[in-house]
Amino acid sequence: MKIARFLLWSCCAVLLLAACSSEGDDLGIVARVNGEPIYLSQLEFQHDLLHMDGAGAFVPTVEALRDEYGKILGDLIVLEMVHQELRSRGLEVTEEELAEQERKVRSDYPDDTFEQVLVEEYIDLAAWRERLRYHRSLEKFHELVLRPQVKIDYREADAYYREHIKDFQLPETLRVLVVRAADKSSLRKALKIWRDSTDPEAMQEVGNVAVHEITVRQRQLSSPWLEALQELPDGEASQIIEEKFGYEALVLLERLPAKLLDPTQAYPLVEQALTRRKVAQAFEKWLSGAWKRYHIEVSRHLLPVEESEETAVAGSGQEEAGAALDAATGDSEHSDADAVSPGETESSPASATDAEE
Template identity: 75%
Template sequence: MRISCLLLWTCLAALALAACSTEADDMGIVARVNGKPIYLSQLEFQHDLLHMDGTGAFVPTVEVLRGEYGQILGDLIVMEMVSQELDARGLGVTDEEVAEEERKVRADYPDDSFDQVLVEEYIDLASWRERLRYNKALEKFQRLVLRPQIKIDYREAEDYYKQHIKDFRIPETLRILVVRSSDKAPLAEALKVYRDTRDPEAMRADEKVAVHEITVRQGQLSSSWLEALQELPPGESSPIMEEKFGYEALVLLERLPAKQLDPTQAYPLVEQALLEHKMRDAFETWLSNAWNSADVQVSEHLLPRPEGEAAAEAGDPAAQEDQANLESRMGQEDAGKNALQEGMAPLGPDDTPLEQEGDNSENAVPAEGQAQ
């Protein structure tokens, strides 16, 4: 479920009178939610995620950085509120649940390659686990708190179907076997076995060959697959094609013609669509009510500023100095990442550790193990 940006920014704008102090005990803290701190390191972690696929040494302006950090902070505040709501209901995420989620992610990586990815991508495991805990909290909140509140009447489903009937027309689809191997000879032999037996399982007998059955809409086919399947009769295989990973061939199992789903067939899809709408509305209602009773304090440096103030900074020497300091900070972060490889702790501009309050996430570029 995506959180409403408008609602978040409305909430953040209302915090101008509740900004965090700049006392020494707030060093490294960018917000507090009912007394629980959110650290700058958490923002940096999520900000690195945002730019994980970026290239080059682009240095954002102070205004752009403030905007990106503000949006990320809004998400973190709401996720913390969700976690606290679960705790209050006795439904909080346990360490065992986090460990189970981590186990599922690690299962997608052979041997110890997951840990290798962490090292190569400068991913801090503690910060990654913290994000995993937030994700699990949101999933539990949706399933255990919001979902029981929602009911879908059959008349709503009928009306939705009639109003969106075009959405329930299924275009032509194809059932195909994708057969792959790093070597051409085993793949050719597997295709021969299929022609003789018509049994996909028989092809899987050779460990050098991978066989996957998929159903795909014709409009979603790549140009090479579309060409290979264009004139192919059901039950036949395409020529062997060379790819980056090795070789592949396609076996066309069945062409499924386009059809219009009737109301009974479409009901699961209708129910899912209505459920998503109602869950989003229920979440925003809960968030609005929870916000009214929450004690949230945010650093004034991340709050939205009045219109025109950013433009005024363009000729402001102080703003230009902020930009210079930011560029220097970015340089310090790059140096810190290099130092990580040498077992050194990255230092801030005043030669003190960048991270505060015992957080050791550094400025690693994190990932969530593809777990959303």
Template identity: 55%
Template sequence: MKRHIAIVFILAALLAGCSGDTDDIGIVARVNGAPIYLSQLEFQHDQFQEDSVGAYVPSVAKLRKEYGEILSDLIVQELVVQELARRDLSVTDEELRKAENTVRADYPEGAFEQVLVEEYIDLKSWRRQLRYYLAQKKFFQQVLRPQIKIDYKEAEKYYRDHISDFYLPESMRILVVRGPSRELVVKAVEKYQKDHDQMNLATAFGEVETREVVVREGRLSAPWRNALTGLKAGQASDVLTDRFGFEALVLLERSEAKVLPPAQAYPLVEEALLEKKMENAFEQWLSGTLAKADIKVSEHLLESASKAGDGDGSGPDAVFTEPDTPSADEDMQSLPPDAPQDMSEDDMNGQEQSDEAIPMDQVGTDTGI
């Protein structure tokens, strides 16, 4: 796994503060007794910094701040996992297997493993992150979603208050016909206007490409706007020339500006209301859970450690510290108010201190709401 020199320095500083307790080596936090490992922080940090690897060497103080923000996410994620376990809803091995097969289906044979190799990713780590994501999705779908109700009066009010969101400007549906020569494009357009079969154009004219697009009139380029002026549905423009070749535009449909009626707008209204209520439900759950949670965090990631060590990685010897504030949630200032992006779980088949990583684009960020 790729590392900055400064990250290795932080690692040494954290391990040096274990006070001789081998059970705490590599652990940066405990959530109700469940450990969060330094390797998890490193993995998340590597993913977030992927585009800037080698571009600069961040200071220890900056790394501590970034690690602290990531740790707050992992703590929330661990709380979600524990909530699922209490409800007997933990992600099963079968659910994990099905999700993995779905991802693998998007790759040619052998390509999935090749991506992991090229990105220095361990397959076990990828599976662990996939399990975290599935846990998050299940929490929203099976724990929070059943609590939320949307009645028609609420939907009507939202529609009236946000009527501008359901305004559809004028738009055009256009068939773009491209080819290497003007004559070929003209023949392809004539054939389409005769039989209205877009698929046959590629067969009849091997060098012709077609694509259908929907464009708002206000976003048309100047050449396209001039070419489409005065055309009616079914008519084609003259052949246009640019540095990529030749193209003609066939106007398939012109839609006037309109406001979606309530019946058509309802799915959008429901989605907007559901998202807001889910956020509120999550914040309420998180607030109550944090108030009762027993959270211990490494002093090296706290702001006080940064001040004590002047950003050079030195600080108190004890790895864990009880927050000085009345409740644990007040100490975790960077906890996000919304759903975590990647779930963290303690019961990952005994994989505790693995130094692993995962391509985040293979897991996804959809909450599944």
């Protein structure tokens, strides 16, 4: 799920913080939401994740850097507002929930490879956990606050199906078991269990082995996976593939032919698409009202240069500008897999027919 790029200088008056370095209490603080601080370290962490794949590829201009930081700060402010809204309703994310979310993410990584990823990608665990908390807060906000406001009429669903009939033409897809292990020996043992019993749960009894079933379009397969599955019969396992943090093999469960979903089959996807649209509208409505109730302060260093200078000349503590909200928000469709992996950014399905894990 992806939160909108929200331009902070929008549809409301924003009070300016004094230069962060001028007062000890504000050292390292780039914004406050109802007095709750957002730190420069949070901003830098999100910015580093944004450029993780292309680190060192280019040196941004000061203007570009200011713009990127401003957009990221806008996201962080909205997330903090969501967090505070949940807290006011007695729905904030508990430590137990956070621990469970982390457990789900860690379960995708055999043995200690989760920690290896953190080290390799220079990801601070505490900062990652804070990001996970925000992510779970947004999920709860959608599930418990926004989603109950959404109602879908059957006539609306039928009209959507007819208008988007091409979206329900499913291409050939594959059901695949992905089996991963930190070492070849454990992976071989797990594959032998599959050949003897075809039981995915039994495979996980081997130490350091993770097993996940996915459904994916053939055209979405990476080159190594496409090669491994190309001539593979149903029920058979591929050769072992060496990866950066261990080894994996693929078991082809089934090839599903292309077909057009009828209205009954398509309804869950139609409902999901309409819900996503209406939840986004409900979110915008909540946000426009929340701006009037929340007291937000922002460091002048992250405001556009022209506006910051004008404010300094005028001696005013308020800024006004335009807004943009391009989110695709909706019901969480990832279930266990929806927790944010290290270095991964939130995303939402591109269409109703995208493959789901």
